[in-house]
Amino acid sequence: MDKNLDTKYDHLKVEAGKYDYWLKQDSFKADPTSDKPKYSIVIPPPNVTGKLHLGHAWDTSLQDIIVRMKRMQGFETLFLPGMDHAGIATQAKVEERLREDGISRYDLGREKFLEKSWEWKEEYASVIKNQWATLGLSLDYSKERFTLDEGLSNAVKKVFVDLYNKGLIYRGERIINWDPAAKTALSDIEVIHKEVEGAFYHFKYMIEGTSDYLEVATTRPETMFGDVAVAVHPEDNRYQHVVGKNVLLPGNGKPIPVIVDEYVERDFGTGVVKITPAHDPNDFEVGNRHDLARPVCMHLNGTMNELAGKYDGLDRFIARKQLVADLEAAGLVVKVEKHVHSVGHSERTDAVVEPYLSTQWFVKMTEMAQRSVDNQKSDNKVNFVPNRFEHTFLQWMENIHDWCISRQLWWGHQIPAWYHNETGEVYVGADAPADVENWTQDEDVLDTWFSSALWPFSTMDWPNEEADMFKAFFPTSTLVTGYDIIFFWVSRMIFTSLEFTDERPFENVLIHGLVRAADGRKMSKSLGNGVDPMDVVQKYGADSLRYFLTTNSAPGQDLRYNEEKIESTWNFINKIWNASRFTIMNLDGMTAADVNLEGRTFNIADKFILSKLNATIKAVNYNAEKFEFGEVDRYLYSFIWEDFCSWYIEMAKVPMSGVNEEAKTTTRMVLAYTLEAIVKLLHPFMPFVTEEIYGLISGAEASISVSAWPEERTFFEDEHAVANFTLISDIIKSVRNMRAEVEAPMSKAIRMYVDVKTERDLGMLKENAAYLERFCNPSELTLNTGLVLAEETMSAVVTGASVLLPMEGLVNVEAEITRLSAEAKKLEAEVKRGTSKLANEKFVSKAPEKLVEEERAKLIDYEAKLAEVSARLEALKK
């Protein structure tokens, strides 16, 4: 293998071929019979309706991070891929395609239409799989599932039949949300409510046999052909005299009774409500109470039917317009007010949803919802991250309505119910009745969420509870999804799982937000502000995209797309690339496999970086366990860029340019050891580039994806490590001070020597021969400005006296005085702050002792610094 890296990180070159390599190695294959502890994540199955968007990329990247980390940490890890048939959404797409050819699904017939739908599915499934590969998701394709697979379909049937037999599924005539475009029923949450400017129409309902009338207001005038009564409140004195009489429907003069019902609010509108049981859920209830008829006045496609008389066949909105105009002409309109109200729209077709009387299948929710709520108080609870989403979930569960699950579609799981051709008897079963020729199966299919509700266990070969998959990987470990589908999906998985397996479907559910466009708005097709993740990958690489997506927000928060940040992520990777390049150039053929740190003599820089590395690994582990990947990023970023690149690599240049071979070997080992740990820690986030670097420095044959996670390892006895850490921190601070004083550029290593001020620092330096090598050769101490340290300055350093560099001609004295004055001012403020804090008796007595001690130490430190700065200032002023 070529052991050199280009000067520049080329994401396209680095990412090419890696995914195939992983698949070839079977790196992602999970063995359910393994003895190892198990970890499993099922992918939220994307709809086979189209390509993946940035939201998917975010969601799946999070999962892949968790899964790759767990795999490296020694778990038998399953990341299960799969897709959702997405009933109404896919059917709408297929129908749209057919429409372009001028045909409808009815022209084709059910069977042919389903063929077309399967073709569509295959087409988009392959697009999606390519996108998963591009993103580098470590999915086990041998376990791939689709919601319409035979196994999953059997699970669906079993659940339906069992729920029916338990009385938790029923068929009934109810007001449902009707989508006249798709011509199907919808569940409540598939309806999107939008504020629409409509009108409040006030009509005269003439009291039969009089010239008096009741004023009735409505937002949907066309439904009056379904009116069977008008209602007033039983205690509304304004209308007692007309109760029991008839009023005439303005549209056709038909008499209907005036009834009383508590449902009417006296203060709203006119206090008179038209009752249309077949077109309004509240009116339906009123109708039931009063045993009223339930005439339907519209066809399924949203046009008026024969009840509407002359408006028969007209679209409901055209009929509304004409009806109002006609009534206006007839003098039956009191007024028309503008009225902003929310109108339900179909989530998929955007058609205005019509409340419509229809016979449908429902899941009875109260008992299962209650069980889910109770379960959250048990040890089997689902751990929501962030926790606040548990309240969202509970609240929804506590206010839930029955779930309408039948859909008048073809693409989906056909309902396993048959009706007897003669008796009308209902048969529900996984298999068709024996004398099937006498029966007709329900034409409808199930809500697509009915099958996704079973996803965590139906994908694990359930209902075979003895299956290896089920036993090994269910309940799953973590589910990752957006807060927008807690109701649709998360909650339904929870209650079905509890009902059928007595287990939670997943231990944790990590909730993330939405990806927003750069302007803060939702990304949407209509706004044209969407960003294709594949374009981002092309430009910056999947590694950059993944890192950006997963480290730039806190759990549960939305993420604004920000190309500059992706760019800076790219720069970070380039930085890692070049640190690797430096390392490899200096390893002289050594690999991480050759590293043996036992018994080596470490210099201060080695101790520093190894201690820091250990602290970083701990912080990464701690935060990753909490899914705080933004925090993980901050630890990794500063460790890599600051500690490793800016300090360790710079300091490593000293021994590497020296003559002490042992010191060089130690440095090489520490470099290789640290870099290997770095790429492993980063691998879950940026799998491609870390694989590339690992291949060059690890000396290992296998992929980094199956390598062992860096262990927390304390090289030095605790105090020693801490002491070293403090010492190097002091030096770093001294160097920083020096940089501020001397405007000329200098190598960091050299500056470390000239800035030694105390016996302790000096002692430390003497211990570190690699540095002293250069220190003992004053002729090399030529600064870039041409300044050479004089012999007397050298001896001043060695005796530990305070050193003042001869800065004349090197430093702008005026500017330096200004700067030092400012610093002195800051220090004075600090001293003042510390003094007053310690003078506060309450602080001293109530605050933890440790803290008070720290304050005292800090005060002493600041006082010393102030004295020093003042002295320098004085010296400069002379």
Next chain:
RNA sequence: GGAGGAUUAGCUCAGCUGGGAGAGCGCUUGCCUGACUUGCAAGAGGUCGGCGGUUCGAGCCCGUCAUCCUUCACCA
């Protein structure tokens, strides 16, 4: 009407159990220093939305107000 979130540097956002405000980008100044100018070094910039409260101590806890956003329900 119910529930939840946001408000921190010019911009985009972090800030985990209360103990001296952080990052990236942008900006200023100086540098091609033997991995990296996609870089190096130094720096400026914040009464943490307002007002109360709890506390020795509040960006963080409590109350309240304001602005923005989500979501559920209702809307004859």
